[in-house]
Amino acid sequence: MPPMQPRKISPTTVIIAITLFIFVSCSLMNSFYKIITNRLNDNSWDVYIFTQNWPASVCLSWEEKQKGNACFGAANKTSWTVHGIWPTKLGTIGPSFCNMSLPFYPEGIYSIKDELNEVWSPIEKHRKSNVFWKHEWEKHGTCADTMPMYPFEYSYFNQGIKWSRQYNLTTVLSNAGINPGKIYNVSTVWSAVKDAYGKNPHIVCFTDTASKSSYIMEIRICFSKTFELVDCDGIKLQTRWDHRRKQSGGGNFTDCSPNQLVEYPLTSPFPPPGTVQPPEDVFILDVLKAIQLLSWATS
Ligand SMILES: *[C@@H]1O[C@H](CO)[C@@H](O)[C@H](O)[C@H]1NC(C)=O
Ligand SMILES: *[C@@H]1O[C@H](CO)[C@@H](O)[C@H](O)[C@H]1NC(C)=O
Ligand SMILES: *[C@@H]1O[C@H](CO)[C@@H](O)[C@H](O)[C@H]1NC(C)=O
Ligand SMILES: *[C@@H]1O[C@H](CO)[C@@H](O)[C@H](O)[C@H]1NC(C)=O
Ligand SMILES: *[C@@H]1O[C@H](CO)[C@@H](O)[C@H](O)[C@H]1NC(C)=O
Numbered sequence: 001m002p003p004m005q006p007r008k009i010s011p012t013t014v015i016i017a018i019t020l021f022i023f024v025s026c027s028l029m030n031s032f033y034k035i036i037t038n039r040l041n042d043n044s045w046d047v048y049i050f051t052q053n054w055p056a057s058v059c060l061s062w063e064e065k066q067k068g069n070a071c072f073g074a075a076n077k078t079s080w081t082v083h084g085i086w087p088t089k090l091g092t093i094g095p096s097f098c099n100m101s102l103p104f105y106p107e108g109i110y111s112i113k114d115e116l117n118e119v120w121s122p123i124e125k126h127r128k129s130n131v132f133w134k135h136e137w138e139k140h141g142t143c144a145d146t147m148p149m150y151p152f153e154y155s156y157f158n159q160g161i162k163w164s165r166q167y168n169l170t171t172v173l174s175n176a177g178i179n180p181g182k183i184y185n186v187s188t189v190w191s192a193v194k195d196a197y198g199k200n201p202h203i204v205c206f207t208d209t210a211s212k213s214s215y216i217m218e219i220r221i222c223f224s225k226t227f228e229l230v231d232c233d234g235i236k237l238q239t240r241w242d243h244r245r246k247q248s249g250g251g252n253f254t255d256c257s258p259n260q261l262v263e264y265p266l267t268s269p270f271p272p273p274g275t276v277q278p279p280e281d282v283f284i285l286d287v288l289k290a291i292q293l294l295s296w297a298t299s
Contacts, residue, residue, distance in 0.1 A: 043098040043143055045087040048223040049202075049235060050163050052080045055123050056180070057217035059268035061206040062124045070125040075268040078180065079170040082120035082160045083218060084136045087143040090234035098143035104134040108153035116157060119164040133157070146225040159227075169219055172196040173264075181266035186216070186256040189264075193219060200231040205256035214262040 059075035074081070089095065109116060122132035137153060147155040176192035178184060186203055193201040204218035222232040233252050256262050 043095040045089045045095055045143060047088055047090065047230060047235065049086040049088050049220050050223060051083040051086065051218050051220045052164065052169050053083045053218045054216055055081055056265045056268040057206050057215040058123045060208065060215055060265065061217060064208055071123050071268060072125055074121045075123050082164050084140055085144060085156065085160055086140045088235055091236055093236055095143050096139045102142045102152065104137045105153060106130055108151060109133065109157045112158055112161060115161050120160050167197065167221060178264065180264050183261040183263050186254055186258065186262050189216060190253055197221060197229055199229045200233055200253060202232040202235060203254040203256055205262055214256055214260055216262050216264050
C-alpha cells in the first residue's frame with residue numbers, strides 16, 4: 001500500500017489563515033494595550049477610605065501569615081492606629097501608584113514624625129516606619145489629588161493625624177461599652193460607629209485559620225473628595241488577606257461572619273492562640289541523613 005499522501009493545502013488557504021492570524025493577534029494586542037493604558041491613566045476615584053486598625057489583631061494576622069513573623073511593640077497598643085487613606089473608585093480597588101514622579105521624601109514629614117509614630121506606625125516587623133509610609137504614599141498618597149498640593153506629602157500624612165484624632169475609634173467604642181478583651185456581635189460594633197458618625201462604616205475581620213476565631217481588625221470610614229464624611233456603601237472589599245476570605249453575608253458593611261461573635265483582643269500574645277506547631281520534618285531529615293551516608297560510603 002502506498003504511504004498516505006498528506007492532504008494538499010492550497011496557497012490561498014495558507015494566505016487566508018496567515019491573514020486571519022495576524023488580524024486576530026493585532027486586535028488582541030490592541031485590546032490588551034487599551035486595558036493596560038487605561039489602567040495606567042485612569043486615576044479617577046470617588047471616596048477617600050480612611051482605615052484605622054486594631055494593632056493586636058493586625059499582629060495576630062501577621063504572625064499567622066507566616067512562621068517567624070513578628071510584630072513591633074506597637075502591636076500591644078491600646079488605641080486604634082491609622083493604616084491608610086486610600087482614594088478609591090467605588091466598586092473597584094484603587095487607583096494606585098498614580099504618579100511615579102512623586103517619590104517619598106522622609107524630609108517631607110520630618111516635622112510630624114513623632115505624631116506619625118504615635119498614630120500611624122507600622123505593626124508588622126519586616127517594615128521600618130519609613131518603608132511603611134513610603135508604601136502608603138507611593139501607592140495611595142500620590143492618588144490623593146484633592147489634598148492641598150503644596151506641600152502634598154505633608155498634607156496627606158497630616159490628614160491621617162487629624163482624622164485619627166477627630167474620629168477616635170477607641171473613644172467611640174469605649175463610650176458604647178465595647179472594650180478590648182471581650183467578644184462582640186459585629187453588628188453591635190458596626191452600630192456603635194454608625195451612631196457616632198451618622199454614616200455607614202465598613203468593618204474588616206481577621207479569621208484565624210486554625211482556631212476559626214474571628215478578630216475585629218479594621219474599621220473604615222469614608223470621606224468625599226472635599227473631606228465630608230460619607231457612607232462607605234459600594235466600596236469593594238480588599239485587604240492583604242483578601243485571598244483567604246469568603247463573602248460573609250454581611251453585605252457591604254463588613255466581611256466579618258454574622259454567625260459568629262468576634263473578638264476584640266486585649267493584646268497580641270505570641271505565638272498566636274490558634275497556631276498549630278507543625279511536626280518536625282522527620283522524613284526530610286532522614287532523606288538528608290541517607291544522602292550524607294551514601295556520599296560518605298561512596299567517596
Ligand atoms: C504583647 O503582650 C503580650 C502579653 O503581655 C506578650 O506575650 C507579647 O509578646 C506582646 N507582644 C509584642 C509584639 O510585644
Ligand atoms: C505628577 O506630579 C508632577 C510633579 O508634581 C506633576 O507635575 C504632574 O502633573 C503629575 N502628573 C499627574 C498625572 O498627575
Ligand atoms: C483616642 O482616645 C484614647 C483614649 O482616650 C487616647 O488614648 C488616644 O491617644 C486617642 N487617640 C488619638 C489619635 O487622639
Ligand atoms: C453594595 O452596595 C452597592 C451600591 O450601594 C449595591 O448596589 C449592592 O447591592 C450592595 N451589595 C450588597 C451585598 O448589599
Ligand atoms: C448579631 O446580631 C444580629 C442582629 O441583631 C443577629 O441577626 C445575629 O444573629 C447576631 N449574631 C450572633 C452571632 O449572635
